[in-house]
Amino acid sequence: MKRSILVLMVLVFIGANTEAFSSKARGKVFIGDTIVNYFDKSGNSVGTKLASHSYECIVPVGDEPNRFFNIVSYYTATDSMKSFAYSRDSTAGVFGWKYVGESTTYHPNGQLKSLEKFDINGSAIDSSYYYYPTGKLKMLITQVESGQNPFTGSPITKPYYLLYLDSLGNYLLKRGNGFIRFDYDNGDYIEGELKDNEREGKWTGWNMESRYEEHYLAGVLQNGKRFRANGELISYDADTRESAPIPSLKMDQFMKAISRQIDLPDHLIAQLKSSIINVRFIVNKDGRLSDFKYDSDIPSGVKREITTAIQRVGPWKPGRLQGEPVAISYTIPIRL
Template identity: 35%
Template sequence: MKAFVFLLFTLCFNRVFAQKIRINPSGQLIHIGTSKDTIIRFFDLEGDFLTTKDKSYYYRQVYPVSNEPRRLYRVQAFYTDTNLPKFSGHSLNYDGKTLKYFGETVSYFPTGKVESMELYDELSYLIDTAYYYHPNGKLKALVYYEPNKTEAQANFPHYLLYLDSLGNILLRNGNGFFRFDYKNGQYIEGELVNDKREGIWTGWDQSKYEEFYKEDILINGKRYLPDGKINTYSAETMEQAPKYHGDLMADVELVMRGVQFPLEFFEKYKKKTILVSFVISKSGATEDYEIEEDYDLEIKRMMIEAMQRLGKWTPAYLKGIPVRVRFKVPVRFNFELIMH
């Protein structure tokens, strides 16, 4: 799911008082203890948040392992069906919303074999040599990220080596064929020239697409849709945020004015800005509403029901096809005007 920013966007999280997990050498879950500092989240196959473990593809736990001011958090993810590890690493100064990887991270295939090993610096940028593997355990790629000591920006990758699943070398020192693999079978592949994409690259993400690059700059792209149509895009139109059919903030105020909030709410949350997040689906419908922070459940229910009365959206688009995105809208009340 592609993330767009609207006013304020943060990754979702959920604090629970449970599950500090110990894993045996085979990777199996063998004990669940209690830790009020552990944050557990559940995700589907596409990496979208789920409210419960039911139907989840994997779950992630985050808990502190060092004290302030430079707090370090342990990050672990497990495949729900098998409890085999999916990810292991650390995050610096986790705020419950955004992971800032630091040090070595390891990702695993569902079979338990290692998928990748990467190293992050204090700014959460990749550094040093990253190792990537095929599902059969053979080395797939070596990518070197030279530390950037002058600016706080991502480090340029040097593609040292790329091999197919049989061990045949397809790229050396930034020149040759390379394939970028993503979740759910998504990929894009083509020729690198001195570490930069060049010429026609082909990929799949719900359908086939082609992109033309010149020195790593996208010139244009084509998306081949199942109905035979072809969508075209450029670097400027590749990502399009969802659009609300109307004046969003004016309509938010309007639906909130129609809610009979209890008087104690205004006394308790006076001058509060409450963040309501929801997913805009591929059809433009809204779903999966939630309100973070420790507000009364009845207030959350009333606010979500009000937000569900908003008008329709045009979905977000990525490379010519609609995609699901999560938005977060700040709702700040004029208490004197809407008190009943």
């Protein structure tokens, strides 16, 4: 499918959905600002459409104070839609996109895969529906209030698993009790028993090219083991299961070192709307930094200078998940 047709499709979808979504989201669509990203089957970024399994188009909608971003992704092989949603931000954070309103995903055969809803803060609300490629219901989740955000006062919710069925329509879980399995596009999975909506007993799964198992008591991880392909066994518990990436210096020293490296001419600084620039980048498995992203209104000269300054300070200690080093998105504010 030609790019011009794809752009037209995006415009049609925006026009059909924006009215029901929010009156504030209506406005001019800036096609010139459209961002296209390409991904392999595991969700890793690749450079070209030819090398990709899917691609996403990020289209700004509305005026500056009330701007949304329409996030539409497609399966490369067929150019058929993979997902459709809106976001307040044009860049995915550590935990993915912060969607606003309704989000839908589709199987490669065109069947609806999921239907989810999010509030203005990107938190899941109401009920979420998940389907098999045949169109049969797979899982039904509703969000229940579990507390209150101490900073915003808004409610904190958690998923309550109402139903889980196999592909033949047999019930495996009802009202938070029974067996459940979570499958991901890249072939990863995790499965086990829920008791009163909390993980209980042994859960098994596959990710990062190896098998692992975890043991839970009333939803609390007691211990876990990863079985690497080379025969190595890695053990962890609730405290060591996850760790964030760490810079080569203490954070305050790291930020000061970056500031000393930055030398911008006055004419570039004068073009900035704010003295604080948020920089997003990936801390890779080996500690190297890559995939730097900035807001679209930051001059290219400023981006290059800040990127170079951050990289000069040195590699990071990578983050870990279940004993394995993993690539993690990280954001830091740079004050000029």
